[in-house]
Amino acid sequence: MLLALQMNVNDPMFWIMVIVAVAFIIIAIAMIVIAMMVSRAVKSVNRLEERLEPLIQRVTTLSEQGKQIAVQGKEIAEQINTMSGHLSTATLHFSESVGLIKEEVRELKQIVGTTAETARDKVQLVSDTIDKTHEQVTTTTAFIRDKVIAPARELAAIMAGFRRGLEVLIAPAPKPVNQTYGEDEMFIG
Numbered sequence: 476m477l478l479a480l481q482m483n484v485n486d487p488m489f490w491i492m493v494i495v496a497v498a499f500i501i502i503a504i505a506m507i508v509i510a511m512m513v514s515r516a517v518k519s520v521n522r523l524e525e526r527l528e529p530l531i532q533r534v535t536t537l538s539e540q541g542k543q544i545a546v547q548g549k550e551i552a553e554q555i556n557t558m559s560g561h562l563s564t565a566t567l568h569f570s571e572s573v574g575l576i577k578e579e580v581r582e583l584k585q586i587v588g589t590t591a592e593t594a595r596d597k598v599q600l601v602s603d604t605i606d607k608t609h610e611q612v613t614t615t616t617a618f619i620r621d622k623v624i625a626p627a628r629e630l631a632a633i634m635a636g637f638r639r640g641l642e643v644l645i646a647p648a649p650k651p652v653n654q655t656y657g658e659d660e661m662f663i664g
Contacts, residue, residue, distance in 0.1 A: 488594060495587055502576060502583075513569055520562060527555060 482489040534548030 488590070488597075491590060495583060495590065498583060502580060506576060509569065509572065513566075516562065516565070520559075523558075527551075 482492075484490075531548070531552065534551065537548070
């Protein structure tokens with residue numbers, strides 16, 4: 476998971492993941508707003524129905540008393556029918572919208588699944604490349620140590636021995652034992 480947070484912003488896969496995440500957030504917000512609006516509409520309709528039922532009953536009883544009141548009751552009933560028709564249409568549109576949203580979410584899930592699979596493949600490819608590179612570095616290091624450094628040390632040791640040998644051959648001859656040494660030469664200290 477930490478590898479996904481280390482993606483390069485210049486990588487197109489990073490932007491695809493950002494777009495998918497933003498799309499999910501927008502869809503979630505839209506669904507919440509639609510649900511709140513439908514909930515409010517349903518509550519309003521329920522309250523309206525609760526208020527109108529006694530009114531319709533009164534109109535029915537008053538219709539017996541007069542035709543004019545009956546005509547007004549019929550008009551109110553027609554308005555309620557029209558409003559319920561509009562609510563039915565709104566509900567139909569809402570259900571169609573929910574169906575479209577579900578289809579989009581299904582497609583987004585498929586895209587995210589494909590993206591995740593591709594990302595997994597790329598991570599595996601990078602891991603394999605790192606393993607191969609490590610193996611090659613180890614092999615190269617061993618090769619250099621065995622074929623360059625070890626022979627160079629041996630050559631340096633041979634040259635140091637050769638130099639010491641030349642120093643011994645070129646060094647002045649030692650003084651004979653029977654020759655006297657000065658006081659300074661006798662001082663050991």
